[in-house]
Amino acid sequence: MEFKRLSILGVGLLGGSIGLAVKKIASGGETVGYGHRTSTLESAIRLGAIDRSTTSAAEAVGGADLVVLCTPVGTFRSLLQEIAKSLRPGAIVTDVGSTKRSVVRFAEELLPGSVHFVGSHPMAGSEKRGVEFAKADLFNGALCIVTPTARTNPGALAKVENFWAELGMRTKRLSPDDHDRLICDVSHLPHAVAASLVAMQSDEALELAGKGFQDTTRVAAGDAGLWRDILKDNADSVRSSIARLRIQLDELEKRLDPKQAQALFDWLQAAADKRSRQ
Amino acid sequence: MEFKRLSILGVGLLGGSIGLAVKKIASGGETVGYGHRTSTLESAIRLGAIDRSTTSAAEAVGGADLVVLCTPVGTFRSLLQEIAKSLRPGAIVTDVGSTKRSVVRFAEELLPGSVHFVGSHPMAGSEKRGVEFAKADLFNGALCIVTPTARTNPGALAKVENFWAELGMRTKRLSPDDHDRLICDVSHLPHAVAASLVAMQSDEALELAGKGFQDTTRVAAGDAGLWRDILKDNADSVRSSIARLRIQLDELEKRLDPKQAQALFDWLQAAADKRSRQ
Numbered sequence: 001m002e003f004k005r006l007s008i009l010g011v012g013l014l015g016g017s018i019g020l021a022v023k024k025i026a027s028g029g030e031t032v033g034y035g036h037r038t039s040t041l042e043s044a045i046r047l048g049a050i051d052r053s054t055t056s057a058a059e060a061v062g063g064a065d066l067v068v069l070c071t072p073v074g075t076f077r078s079l080l081q082e083i084a085k086s087l088r089p090g091a092i093v094t095d096v097g098s099t100k101r102s103v104v105r106f107a108e109e110l111l112p113g114s115v116h117f118v119g120s121h122p123m124a125g126s127e128k129r130g131v132e133f134a135k136a137d138l139f140n141g142a143l144c145i146v147t148p149t150a151r152t153n154p155g156a157l158a159k160v161e162n163f164w165a166e167l168g169m170r171t172k173r174l175s176p177d178d179h180d181r182l183i184c185d186v187s188h189l190p191h192a193v194a195a196s197l198v199a200m201q202s203d204e205a206l207e208l209a210g211k212g213f214q215d216t217t218r219v220a221a222g223d224a225g226l227w228r229d230i231l232k233d234n235a236d237s238v239r240s241s242i243a244r245l246r247i248q249l250d251e252l253e254k255r256l257d258p259k260q261a262q263a264l265f266d267w268l269q270a271a272a273d274k275r276s277r278q
Numbered sequence: 279m280e281f282k283r284l285s286i287l288g289v290g291l292l293g294g295s296i297g298l299a300v301k302k303i304a305s306g307g308e309t310v311g312y313g314h315r316t317s318t319l320e321s322a323i324r325l326g327a328i329d330r331s332t333t334s335a336a337e338a339v340g341g342a343d344l345v346v347l348c349t350p351v352g353t354f355r356s357l358l359q360e361i362a363k364s365l366r367p368g369a370i371v372t373d374v375g376s377t378k379r380s381v382v383r384f385a386e387e388l389l390p391g392s393v394h395f396v397g398s399h400p401m402a403g404s405e406k407r408g409v410e411f412a413k414a415d416l417f418n419g420a421l422c423i424v425t426p427t428a429r430t431n432p433g434a435l436a437k438v439e440n441f442w443a444e445l446g447m448r449t450k451r452l453s454p455d456d457h458d459r460l461i462c463d464v465s466h467l468p469h470a471v472a473a474s475l476v477a478m479q480s481d482e483a484l485e486l487a488g489k490g491f492q493d494t495t496r497v498a499a500g501d502a503g504l505w506r507d508i509l510k511d512n513a514d515s516v517r518s519s520i521a522r523l524r525i526q527l528d529e530l531e532k533r534l535d536p537k538q539a540q541a542l543f544d545w546l547q548a549a550a551d552k553r554s555r556q
Contacts, residue, residue, distance in 0.1 A: 123488045143486065172486075185483040190494040193471055195549035196526035200519075205463040208421065208450075209556060210401045212497045216468040219490045221553040224546035228539060231546075235534040241478075242527055248474035249520055256513040261506060268509075269502035271473035276499045278487060 001026035001166060002159055003092075007064035009034045009057055009079060011044040013125060014096045015070030016134025019049030021167045024136045034060035044131045058086040066163065069095035069103070074229035076103045080110045089114035092156045094163075096122050098183065098226075099233040100147040100176040108151055116156030119147035119176060121183065122169060129223045140168035145183070147176045184237035189245060191227055192238060194220035279304035279444060280437055281370075285342035287312045287335055287357060289322040291403060292374045293348030294412030297327030299445045302414045312338035322409045336364040344441065347373035347381070352507035354381045358388045367392035370434045372441075374400050376461065376504075377511040378425040378454040386429055394434030397425035397454060399461065400447060407501045418446035423461070425454045462515035467523060469505055470516060472498035 008015045011033040019031050033050030034057045035041045041053035054060050061067045061083045069076055097103050100119045107117035122144040144164040148157050161171045194217045231238050255264035286293045289311040297309050311328030312335045313319045319331035332338050339345045339361045347354055375381050378397045385395035400422040422442040426435050439449045472495045509516055533542035
């Protein structure tokens with residue numbers, strides 16, 4: 001582990017899991033956790049996810065080699081403002097947010113030139129929330145997207161990639177724009193659609209729901225605050241993804257015509273083949 | 279087991295599982311399987327799902343107390359025509375189709391008055407297909423909807439309900455109309471949406487897909503022929519369900535406006551609460 005002093009801002013499912021994973025692979029370092037609920041911070045210490053805690057973000061980052069923003073996407077701007085002056089020169093800041101354009105922009109605007117920011121999106125988690133669900137192997141085998149820009153320090157980028165790799169992740173570089181556009185299609189849109197599928201149901205229909213419905217809508221149980229932030233922050237991509245989904249629904253509806261049975265089969269078969277390759 | 283002589287028309291995942299379940303609870307009876315592929319029929323005998331087989335549906339139903347149609351929905355009309363004259367007086371016919379209006383109508387048109395039809399939809403299965411995936415406990419704990427009409431024989435209805443109960447299912451009565459409308463919302467629409475979500479993806483985006491996408495689109499890997507039949511047969515319901523889904527997508531899009539953050543949260547929270555109660 002390259003980083004001796006780690007600061008985790010927000011010790012929920014992701015932040016807590018990072019703490020537990022680091023504890024497993026590193027020795028001699030220290031992990032400081034920040035949060036605004038002391039009960040959460042106490043749980044995080046009890047579970048071994050962090051060594052000590054503070055309810056001041058500025059205090060949490062003092063002297064840190066690596067700071068990981070693990071609070072909801074909507075808090076990143078004010079959090080970066082709060083920590084900007086307390087970061088030591090050479091400190092590296094990254095995050096676990098599900099959108100990347102905004103946090104990269106905020107970091108480039110708000111952090112001093114002596115501090116290096118690298119946007120990250122470790123694609124792990126669940127519809128559960130809270131440090132009680134944190135586990136050291138949450139990231140194992142999953143993908144972490146890092147989103148460097150022309151202004152990203154290459155050394156800091158390599159160190160952040162190495163950090164995620166040490167937690168068991170594969171890493172992939174994408175621009176913040178490409179990240180937000182592509183992740184919208186495979187994550188933000190599925191969430192929006194799952195929530196819409198739930199929202200439209202009558203109690204009468206829900207009583208009949210089976211395993212297919214449960215699978216298709218599982219993500220809709222996720223934390224509303226987190227998802228409000230994500231969908232709001234990535235609103236233009238969400239609109240574009242919904243528009244492209246609507247085109248497929250149009251295609252399907254056209255093929256419901258009795259004369260289009262073969263075309264309906266072909267469309268379903270193509271989707272089944274594509275899904276089976278996943 | 280009330281029925282001594284059982285005829286399973288179509289020995290795939292569902293038909294095979296019925297055979298295995300019956301074998302487990304009944305003794306002294308005989309199960310005859312019909313299919314058009316001898317290799318499937320041989321597998322079904324080898325796996326113990328049926329006692330003997332034939333590639334003639336008319337032959338398969340001769341002398342049967344209970345006939346269960348387990349072929350795709352789109353084949354029911356011709357299958358009923360094929361067996362109508364070979365059924366013994368007093369025989370009971372049911373099915374496992376995912377749509378109910380059409381099969382009930384075909385049965386009432388095509389079967390002689392001496393034969394009793396009761397529509398059934400045992401809500402079990404998976405995206406897998408084939409008798410190799412059949413298992414005796416597939417139906418255990420699941421819901422079976424039966425769809426009597428004014429013309430349904432009450433004694434036959436009770437016997438069919440009892441048959442599914444013996445296989446471990448809860449049963450519920452719905453009219454064919456209500457069945458097709460409600461099941462569309464919780465099953466046919468989720469399939470249509472999952473397939474649309476897969477169809478719209480670029481390879482670039484699919485490379486980044488995680489567990490949420492996998493869950494949301496799992497059903498899209500299902501058999502295209504089966505689903506073509508279902509969606510085609512229930513086209514009016516599918517159109518109505520899609521229209522109501524589009525209204526929720528409109529709602530969501532409205533709430534992507536930065537000024538609507540609270541309304542977006544409320545909408546997501548309501549969906550999360552509703553889903554969590556499932």
